[in-house]
Amino acid sequence: MPSIRPTDTDMLGLIDVQPCFMPGGALAIAGGDEVVPAINRLLAGPFVQVFATQDWHPPGHSSFASSHPGRAPFDSIAMPYGPQTLWPDHAIQRSAEAELHPGLDQRRIELIIRKGFRPAIDSYSAFFENDRTTATGLDGWLRARGIRRLFLAGLATDYCVAFSAEDAARLGYHVCVIEDACRGIGLPLPEGGDTIAAAKARLAAAGVRFITAADFVI
Template sequence: MALVIDPEADMLGVVDVQPCFMPGGALPVADGDAVVPAVNRLLAGPFAHAFATQDWHPPGHASFASAHPGRQPFESIPFPYGPQTLWPDHAIQGSAEAALHPGLDQSRIELVVRKGFRAAIDSYSAFFENDRATATGLEAWLRARGVRRLFLCGLATDYCVAFSAEDAARLGFAVVVVEDACRGIGLPLPTGGDTIAAARARLAAAGVRFCRSGDLAG
């Protein structure tokens, strides 16, 4: 059954569609460049309004493995707010790799939320940094616009898209993840499976729905 988009109550969220997450970037997501045309089709189609998020790290950010001598990317270490995955240096403020992808149609993107710019706190969600207390202000902006349902797409399925979806659902928004306009990292888990499967299960339990772009009607 088609999901009919209400231009007054529904909004598209475009998560971290930046060159650093594309093949050849500093933190590449496999097939990540495939989201650009998929997201552009959504922006040109049923959605009149959209926001985007943008990873925006200062040099030497605490989440970078390079900031912790002897540590390697994708290791996890304790931070004051909980376990933190360490990443390759990426999305450095002002760099070309940190910009929104040049192929992304931004004509309907009305707000860009920059996250991860506090040197000691990483940030996956569009709504809160990883300490779960520092808000980005996106919720208030959406409420002021009368938005009740969010459709999320972008990179990466198992991190910034998933954390954004989970927070949105917790805040009372109806949430739909557009799966063919997302790609994930898929780190293996010690308990088996990977981070994509774990994120999908967690989101389903939170009431987040999944669709494909062909399921949407304006």
């Protein structure tokens, strides 16, 4: 039975719902476009308070494989802030692929956090860039609004959604990931398994709940 009815201390976070992460995009995620109608149903129903994030890279960003001669997408390198997965060029500032998906109902989005715009630091989390110290300002904004619980949806389950959820839990928010409104990349890991399973295990250990849209009272 549905059991969750969002209140004025709850907010929906839409993570990187951008064409570059959808079929046909530069960093396509299988089924990535399927999150748009799922999210729009949430926006038409239980949620009135919403923020979004947007990957927003300059050309030649340090996380692009093309910026490292001899390297290929999905290689890993050491950066000053730690290990960094290299990606295809994606989410280039002012490109159509970097905009929020045109089919997304944006009328309730109150704040858009742009991340990854610093050339030397990648950014997965809605709260911190990958050096783990450069804050986006989202935490302060949420606290000023009195938000205590976050519901996250978008792309990708194992990277930007997961890092955002993990940071939110560490900062003291109650966090739920809406699984059927997310899709993951699923890169294989050397030790076996993939990045989706590893992210879900890490988030569960941090106290993050996994729910579906059917859990909401409409």
